[in-house]
Amino acid sequence: MRVDMQVSLSLLLLAWIVSAATLLSPTLTSSSDTSDLCQLREQFNLTGMHQDGDVIIGGLFEVHLFTVFPELSFRTKPAQPWCHEFDLHSFKLAQTMAFAINEVNRNPHLLPNISLGYSIYDNCVKLGVAFRAATALVSGAQKTLSSSSCRGLPSVLGIVGDSVSTHSIAISSVMGLFRVPMVSYFATCSCLSDRHRYPSFFRTIPSDAFQVRAMMHILKHFNWTWVGLIYSDDDYGRHAAQSIHQDITAFGGCIAFSEVLPKDNDMVGIRKIMQVIKTSTSRVIVVFATEAYLLPLMDEVARQNVIRQWIASEAWSFSPLLLKSRMLPFLRGTLGIAIRRGEIEGLKEFLLSVRPNNDHENSMVRKFWQEMFSCRFEPEEALAISEGRVCTGDEDLSKADLAYSDVSDLRPSYNVYKAVYALAHSLHNLMSCVPGQGPFNENSCASLDDIQPWQLLHYLQAVNFTTGFGDQVSFDKTGDALPIYDIFNWYGMPDGTMKTRTVGVVDESQPVGKMFHLDEGKLTWNFELNKPPRSVCSEPCPPGTRKARRKGLPVCCFDCLPCADGEISNTSDAIECMKCPVEFWSNFEKDVCIPKEIEFLSYEEALGISLTSVSLFGACASAVVLAIFVHYRHTPVVRANNSELSFLILLSLKLCFLCALLFIGQPRLWTCQLRHAAFGISFVLCVSSILVKTMVVIAVFKSSRPEGKGAMKWFGAAQQRGTVIVLTSLQVAICVIWLSTASPTPHKNTHYQSSKIVFECAVGSVAGFAALLGYIGLLAAISFLLAFLARNLPDNFNEAKFITFSMLIFCAVWIAFVPAYISSPGKYADVVEIFAILASSFGLLIAIFAPKCYIILLHPEKNTKKALMSRG
Numbered sequence: 001m002r003v004d005m006q007v008s009l010s011l012l013l014l015a016w017i018v019s020a021a022t023l024l025s026p027t028l029t030s031s032s033d034t035s036d037l038c039q040l041r042e043q044f045n046l047t048g049m050h051q052d053g054d055v056i057i058g059g060l061f062e063v064h065l066f067t068v069f070p071e072l073s074f075r076t077k078p079a080q081p082w083c084h085e086f087d088l089h090s091f092k093l094a095q096t097m098a099f100a101i102n103e104v105n106r107n108p109h110l111l112p113n114i115s116l117g118y119s120i121y122d123n124c125v126k127l128g129v130a131f132r133a134a135t136a137l138v139s140g141a142q143k144t145l146s147s148s149s150c151r152g153l154p155s156v157l158g159i160v161g162d163s164v165s166t167h168s169i170a171i172s173s174v175m176g177l178f179r180v181p182m183v184s185y186f187a188t189c190s191c192l193s194d195r196h197r198y199p200s201f202f203r204t205i206p207s208d209a210f211q212v213r214a215m216m217h218i219l220k221h222f223n224w225t226w227v228g229l230i231y232s233d234d235d236y237g238r239h240a241a242q243s244i245h246q247d248i249t250a251f252g253g254c255i256a257f258s259e260v261l262p263k264d265n266d267m268v269g270i271r272k273i274m275q276v277i278k279t280s281t282s283r284v285i286v287v288f289a290t291e292a293y294l295l296p297l298m299d300e301v302a303r304q305n306v307i308r309q310w311i312a313s314e315a316w317s318f319s320p321l322l323l324k325s326r327m328l329p330f331l332r333g334t335l336g337i338a339i340r341r342g343e344i345e346g347l348k349e350f351l352l353s354v355r356p357n358n359d360h361e362n363s364m365v366r367k368f369w370q371e372m373f374s375c376r377f378e379p380e381e382a383l384a385i386s387e388g389r390v391c392t393g394d395e396d397l398s399k400a401d402l403a404y405s406d407v408s409d410l411r412p413s414y415n416v417y418k419a420v421y422a423l424a425h426s427l428h429n430l431m432s433c434v435p436g437q438g439p440f441n442e443n444s445c446a447s448l449d450d451i452q453p454w455q456l457l458h459y460l461q462a463v464n465f466t467t468g469f470g471d472q473v474s475f476d477k478t479g480d481a482l483p484i485y486d487i488f489n490w491y492g493m494p495d496g497t498m499k500t501r502t503v504g505v506v507d508e509s510q511p512v513g514k515m516f517h518l519d520e521g522k523l524t525w526n527f528e529l530n531k532p533p534r535s536v537c538s539e540p541c542p543p544g545t546r547k548a549r550r551k552g553l554p555v556c557c558f559d560c561l562p563c564a565d566g567e568i569s570n571t572s573d574a575i576e577c578m579k580c581p582v583e584f585w586s587n588f589e590k591d592v593c594i595p596k597e598i599e600f601l602s603y604e605e606a607l608g609i610s611l612t613s614v615s616l617f618g619a620c621a622s623a624v625v626l627a628i629f630v631h632y633r634h635t636p637v638v639r640a641n642n643s644e645l646s647f648l649i650l651l652s653l654k655l656c657f658l659c660a661l662l663f664i665g666q667p668r669l670w671t672c673q674l675r676h677a678a679f680g681i682s683f684v685l686c687v688s689s690i691l692v693k694t695m696v697v698i699a700v701f702k703s704s705r706p707e708g709k710g711a712m713k714w715f716g717a718a719q720q721r722g723t724v725i726v727l728t729s730l731q732v733a734i735c736v737i738w739l740s741t742a743s744p745t746p747h748k749n750t751h752y753q754s755s756k757i758v759f760e761c762a763v764g765s766v767a768g769f770a771a772l773l774g775y776i777g778l779l780a781a782i783s784f785l786l787a788f789l790a791r792n793l794p795d796n797f798n799e800a801k802f803i804t805f806s807m808l809i810f811c812a813v814w815i816a817f818v819p820a821y822i823s824s825p826g827k828y829a830d831v832v833e834i835f836a837i838l839a840s841s842f843g844l845l846i847a848i849f850a851p852k853c854y855i856i857l858l859h860p861e862k863n864t865k866k867a868l869m870s871r872g
Helices: 009-024 088-106 127-139 165-178 208-221 235-250 267-279 291-304 325-331 347-352 360-373 412-431 453-461 606-631 636-640 643-663 669-703 717-741 766-789 800-823 827-858 865-871
Strands: 048-051 055-061 064-068 082-086 116-122 158-160 182-184 201-203 226-232 254-261 284-288 309-312 335-339 464-466 472-474 484-492 498-507 516-518 545-549 558-562 584-586 593-595 597-599 745-749 756-762
Touching (some): 055 088, 055 127, 088 116, 088 347, 088 360, 116 127, 127 165, 165 201, 182 412, 208 235, 208 284, 226 235, 226 267, 235 254, 254 267, 325 498, 335 498, 412 464, 643 669, 643 717, 643 827, 669 717, 669 756, 669 766, 669 800, 766 800, 800 827
Parallel strands (some): 055 116, 226 254, 226 284
Antiparallel strands (some): 048 116, 335 484, 484 498, 498 516
16 A cells, blocks of 8 residues: 655644534634524535435545645745646446446345435545545535525445545544544554554555465465565555564564665665665565655666566556566566456446536536546646647547556555445445344444434444455454455566566455465576575475574574484474483484384394304303213222213203303293292302312311221212202202392493483392302302312312313302493393303313313223322
8 A cells, every 4th residue: 555654644634633523514604694504614625526426425535646735824825736647447447336336226125215426536645635635525616505503415334445545544543533434445554453553544455464374375485584675654554564564473483674665755765675685695575655656666677787686565556667678687587466356347448438517616527628638628727738639528548548547457556446345335325224123222224314423333333245256255353354365476478568466365265265366487586497496594494403592693593403312393394302212212314203223132143153162162161071971880980980970060061051041032921930940040050069078078088097986977979969959959949039029131222322221131139149249259169169178188089170160260250240230231231241151161161071071082001090199
C-alpha cells in the first residue's frame, strides 16, 4: 500500500477533531437576510464526482499525485491548496467504485427498494487534503441549507478509502468517534488492526502482517535465511520492518542489514545504503517502500551495476516507473507479493462510457477528460488548462490511453469493488431485519428513515458473501480481510521491455500445506544458469554436526561442530546433538546410532585362538605325561615318587588346562558359574596333592632314621587320600556358598570403553572370589614352605627340590596375577586369568615331571633301584 510521509498526529489530531466537530454540524447565521438559513462555516475546494441516491457512500482516492499549498499568512484568509499531475490509474479506481454502485442499483436481489449514490473526492496524496475530503463527506458539501431543521442531502453512511495508511490512521481516529465505517482498499499498516484505536476501520486488502507472512513463505521455500531489508521512513515501512524482523527470526532466518530509505532524494543516504548492499554477503533484499521512495535507490543500483534478488512489497510490485527497459538487467527476476487479482465483468465498457457533463460537482470527470485529450472546456475555468483545443465531449476514449481501459490485471480495482459490495451487503442485511428479531436494544431493528452509521457498522462486521469471481469476502474481529496474495515475477521480453506475471498464490484461508503454491517452471532469475541464488550467512550444518553460534553475530551465522562420540544429529541445522541409548554408539558420520560392538574373548580372534591352542597343548602334555607314568608305573622312578599322588596331580593339571577354555567365548550363566568353580577346585586338588606329596617325602626321610620309625604310619595311602579329599572339600564348600549367595552372572559393561559393550562375567561376590583365591594361595604357601625346608634331604629322596621350584613359580605367577587382573579392562582381565592358569600349570608340570620323564625316556639306565640308591 502507498503511504504518505509520517506526520505528527499527536499535534494535529486535536485541531482536526475540533474542525470536524464544527463542520459536522451546520450552524445558523445571525444575518437578518438569512434568519432561517443553515450555513457551513467553511467549504473546501475539492475535486470530486457525485451521484444522488437514497443512501450515499463516500470515497477517497488519490487522483492527483502532487499538491501545492499556498504560503501561510495570518493577515488574509488562507487560500485553498492546488492539486496537479492527474493519475489515470487512481481515477480508474474511482470509476470502479461508481461502476460497482451502479451494478448494485441494477441488481434486483440486492437492495431492491433502495438506490445507492456516491460522493467521491480526491485526496491529492496529502493528509491535509484527505482530511478535508473526509469531513466534507460526513458533513455534506452544500454551502447553505434553506431549512430550519438544517437537513439537506443525506451524509454518507460509509466511506471507501483511504488508500494511504497514514491518512487512514488520522481519518479513522476521528471517524471512529462517530462510528462511521471506513473500508480501505489499499491501506495495509498492521497498526490499523487495533480495534480499540480504530473501531470502525475495515479493509479488503490484507494487512502488512499478512503480507510479511506471505513473504516468509517465499523465503522459506528457497531457504533464504540471510536477508537484507530496506524500508521507507513512514508508517507503512516501519510497521512492515517490525513485522519482518519478528517473523524471519521465527523461522530461523536473520536480517543481514536493515536500512531506512532517506527522504527528499538524499543522495548521501542513498550511497550509504548502496555501500551496505555491496559489502553485505546477502543476495536477497526485501523492500517495503513506495516507488517514490525507491526510485532514487534503483537509479543508483543501475549506475553501479549491482545484481541482487529483490523481493517487492505490493506497494511497488507493479510500478510503471521501475518496469522500464533500462532497469531490466538489474530488476529482472524480482519476486514479490501482489494484491489478489480479480475480474469485473462489464467494467471496461463502463470506463469507456465515461463522459464529461456540465455539473461542476463532477469536476473529477472534467479534469480526467482534459488530461486524456489535452483540451479545455468553455468557458475556461481556473481548474482547466489554459492552452489547447476546446473539449467537445465526443472524443473516443478507446483510442486515448490503453492503460486506462485495460482490465486484464485488476488488483486495487478489485479491492474497491469488494469494498462497495461489502457496504451494500451490510446495508441489505440491515434492511432485511425482521422487527422484534433485531440485534439492537430490545431486539429492535434500524429505522429505515434514520439509519445511523453505527448500525451499519454492526452488520459490516458480520458480512460474508462471495464475489462473481468466486472470492469469499468477510472480515475478522480486527476488520481485516481474508489474507490472499498473488506471487509475481518480473521477466524480460525479446524487445527489451520488462513485464510481470503471476507465478503462485498465498492463501491463508486454505488448510495447512495448501496455503502456498509456486510454479517454479515459470520463474525467471537474474543469476547464472537461471537459478535462484543462495543467501545464507552460514551453510546449513549437515547431519552429524551441530550449530555453534558465532559470538557477536546474528543467530543464523554459526559454525558447524561435529557431534561428540556417542552423540548424533540426524537432521540439518541441529542445535544440539542427541545422546545415543546405552547400548548404542554413533557411527563414523555421527548421524546414526548403531549397536555398540560387543567385546569378549572370542574363539575366532587371534588371542582366543592362541590361548585355546596353548590350553589344549597343556592338557595334551598332561595326558602324555600321565600315559608315560601309567606305562612305566612299575619302574623305580615312578614308584619312588608316590605314583598315586603323581597320577592325581597330572589329572588335576589336565583339568586346570581345560578349565581355561571356560574363560573363552561369549559369557553365559553356566560358564560364568562354572569357570571360577572349576578353576578353584582343580587347582586346590593339584596343590593339595602336592602338599600331601611333600609331607610324604618328609615322612619317608624321617622314617629312615631310628628316631622316626613310626612316622609313616600317619602317612599311609588312606591318610593321603583322606587329606586330599578334605582339603579339596573345603574349596568345594567355598564355591557352593559363593554360587548360592552371589553367583557370577553375565554382565554388559559400558564403563571400560564408551564405544563398546564389554561382555564379561561379574564375580558377584568379591569376598567369595577372594576366599577362593586365598585358599589356593594358603595351600600353595604351605607347600612351598615345607618343600623349601626339605630341599636338603638326600638325593634319593629329594623330590622336594622340584616341588620347591614348582611352587615358587606358582606363587610368583599368582602374586603377579592380582594387580594385573585388577588393572586389566574388559576381556583382558580374562586373558590375565587364563595366562595365570596356564603359566602356573605349565610351571607345575615342567618343574615336577620333566626331570622324571627325562630319566624315563632318555636315560632308562638310571631308572633302576640301584641307580637311585647309589645317588644317596
